[in-house]
Amino acid sequence: MNIHFRTAVGYIKRSPFQAFAATFVLTLTFFVATLVATLVYSSSKLITYFETRPQVIAFLKDDTGQTDIADLQHKLEKDTRVKEVKYVSKEEALSIYKNATSDNPLLGELVSPSIFPASLEFSVKDLSFAQAVIDQVKGEKIVDSVGFTAAIGGESSLKDVVTRLRTITMYVRIGGIAFVGILGAASFVVLLIIISMRMAVRREEVEILNLIGATPAFIRSPIIVEALFYSLFGAFLGWLISFIAILYSAPSAVTYFGEIPVLPRDTLGLFELFGIFLAVELVAGLVLAMTGSLFAISRVKKSR
Amino acid sequence: MINFKNVTKKFGSVSALTDVSFEIKKGEFVFITGPSGAGKSTILKLILGELAPDGGTIIVDGLDIKNLKTKDVPYFRQKIGTVFQDFKVLPERTVGENVEVALAVIGLPENEWKERINHVLKLVGLTKQINLFPSQLSGGELQRVSLARALVVNPKLLLADEPTGNLDWDTSEGVVKLFEKINEEGKTVIMATHNMDIIKKFKKRIINIVNGKIVTKD
């Protein structure tokens, strides 16, 4: 074991409460940071979902032939503004309805396939195309009427939905990042205080080391090692706790959001996402420890 | 090795050294003697660069210490072994660790530490105390820790400030004999002391200083 490492371990052992305070505040910071990062990720996925899937439904006239439908579907598929064109037959429309009303079978019993028109569903790649595409599709002979499906919270158009989501996510992000910022600043201050205390306690040691020819780098190494220990350990622990919490709640979140990919669906993707979080947090911890200890050391020097 | 030319050092209105000049050649063994408060420690501190002179020139190992850059001070001190009057042991480290730190400071590979530490602790008679902390040691033992730390790095120059101040006669004699041995290996030894018995027994060159002024320098 390196001598600086041993020295740092000695400090930590001698003042366990300082070590606890430092680790605690850093763990808390990185715990919240991981949750906020996940929230930012999920909310951006949510927006992307609604942005890219403003389903337009073109209800078809009752007696339309299969070839006409296929022609229109083909035409839409070739349109660069349109994607994910899907044909929904009358029977499928009924089963969707029955599913949606499964908790009230009576509603399902009451209807027959004939009242549900067949339709072509599709998305536009960008919302700005929506109006033009809709107007164009309305002009098609076999199309009876055109509508948006998703109408969340009584919004009349998808554009409003997305705008509203954007506003909500923006607040979530600003709030989350501000919170992490405040916690990060608190961690920094706690690190500073602990390092400064260490420097003060070590004053005699520093003087002796100076006299026997220790370089400044030699003298500050154990302090940097100690700060690194707190911040890297805090980063890892905070990340781990939030990762476990998210792993526990992921199944219900995924079920709640249905087909919206708020979290990566496959285990590998999830681990990759959290691997990236961990890497970023370890780097952040490194930067925090280095700037904190170098700042504290330079302050102590000036005050002498 | 060491050259003092008209060196003056003041602490406020107190003149610790006045117009001090002497030369010590490589491989010499010199006692700096004089009563308490004469300026012996001040001379050693000036050599180590712990203090800066107010006037005159100090040359150590061919280097005018006025020209010593702050960043080079550590490397300059690494060549000098110092036994401090007030021991200056690290209170929170064991005897072994105190000696070890000196080796870490000079950057000696870690696998060579154990042998050197054991050797030097045997030399000063502290083998059994290797795992004790300074608070568990007597004054004489602390002095020997300071000595072990100074010797372990194999310095070209050994500065010892009252190294026998806390030791009984037998141990004192042993320590100075150790210095003689080191000196025979070609190292320069400068020892400040007011112990007349030691000075009489070991017939070495004497720089006698009283009230900050040199009285004799042989």
Ligand SMILES: Nc1ncnc2c1ncn2[C@@H]1O[C@H](COP(=O)(O)OP(=O)(O)O)[C@@H](O)[C@H]1O
């Ligand atoms: N740091 C200091 N501040 C003020 N006066 C000092 C300081 N160091 C030494 N002196 C004074 O300088 C004189 C010489 O001290 P010193 O070199 O320690 O003497 P010695 O080692 O010969 O006993 C003494 O009068 C002492 O009081």
Ligand SMILES: [Mg+2]
């Ligand atoms: Mg003295």
